[in-house]
Amino acid sequence: MNCIITVLGKDKVGIIAKVCIYLSEKGVNILDISQTIVKGYFSMLMITDIEKCTVTFEELAAGLKKVAEELNVEIRIQQEAIFDCMHRI
């Protein structure tokens, strides 16, 4: 199952590293990353495959929340289905 992870917040060193290390520890495969900085604000979208994830979705979401708190950014994880349903027929 594909999930979209969005990260938003003030730019600093190591945001991608920290998020990616956490995801690799949990067995989440990253399929695509797009990242940009707008006026000092970091914005990243990741398309991930959580098929081989070693923890439940709830645990993964809770873990990402903790990473978000440590980095002082906002991280959301959502199933790709919600975007597909809204934008694709």
Place this chain on the structure above:
Amino acid sequence: MISRGEIQETNSMIQHMNLDVRTITMGISLLDCADSDINRFNEKIYNKITTKAKDLVKVGKQLELELGIPIVNKRISVTPIAIAAAGCNTDSYVSVAKTLDRAAKDVGVNFLGGFSALVHKGCTPSDRVLIDSIPQALAETDFVCSSVNVGTSRNGIDMDVVKRMGQVIKEAAELTKDNGCLGCAKLVVFCNAVEDNPFMAGAFHGVGEKDCVINVGVSGPGVVKKALEEVRGADFETLCETIKKTAFKITRVGQLVAQEASKRLNTPFGIIDLSLAPTPAIGDSIAEIFQEMGLQEAGAPGTTAALAMLNDNVKKGGVMASSYVGGLSGAFIPVSEDNGMIEAARLGALTLEKLEAMTCVCSVGLDMIAIPGDTSAETISGIIADEAAIGMVNSKTTAVRLIPVIGKGVGETVEFGGLLGYAPIMPVNSYSCKAFIDRGGRIPAPIHSFKN
């Protein structure tokens, strides 16, 4: 692959425009619980509801987390109790309401609808017991919602019940007067009630339905308003196209949630209700959509046309987005639950008469309107009769949810809290309709040709 813009659009709708799924409502048939002993009946309905709906809240929360969209309410609707409990030898259904309340609390839902009777062509003894039980049932329970269908386009209007419902509303207000007359906020009087409505307080599980189904109500006035901001000053064609596209997107999310919930709960998917349901939150208001369309306040001349257009285009956009559309499907205009409506009523821009006109073109009716506590039962019945007549003649659902606020008058405010909001008390025409209401009997079914 999904683009950055699409992801941002969806998340902005959720985070900044109050897009949510308003309710997942599980409809449960209680027909197989019939028993002559009311205690055994109560035991059976408690067991059936708590078994069928045991995972409803859990699955709702899972979907919220995984899809990243709030699912505000998880609710239950049941077979109208006047039908399900008809076999019980009893003169009161208050114990049934209390059992429903206990079941609702134990499975964690926040409302349960179906303390209802369908009496559009007269009452059975069971219907009478139910109607007589309504005021006490609403006063002594927290989550039970009640509705009574007094008319249909095919059968006309039962005016004896209309008269009785005026009294029932007053009694319900009196019994809950220490609590903002909240009993009346949980009681709806319908004409042409629908069997698969997921929205409270009028939800019940019709007898033509399966044993158990999942119905979903979507929302999103905030998203429509924001979309209209982008086309400020454009003509009606652009306005309608924008509403349709937005309604399509909103409904697709509802369809996804409904399908997933249905799969995980192993319960068939019933319908999506395409309704724009406001909340008291700023920016989640139907009245603010009218303002965006160019009306100074809800209630200004042009409001009925604006509402007709909004309602029609929400349906046109939504119908293609869902495999089964049903319920009430339209724009709700509950006064106390809509910040812009509250303000318009407070200013005097929005009157009861204008609201009545608006109900000719939208779902559902005179909804969550606070009126002076000294309004007579006959006057309330007169308002119900007017609203039912609109539904009967126009072959649409109409409803009345009035709150006569005991001890308060025009200009004062009543607070219900939460999604039910607060309302300024609106003036009611003070001329009497007592002799009209006292006639009794039925208004025959209207002719369905020669439409004018």
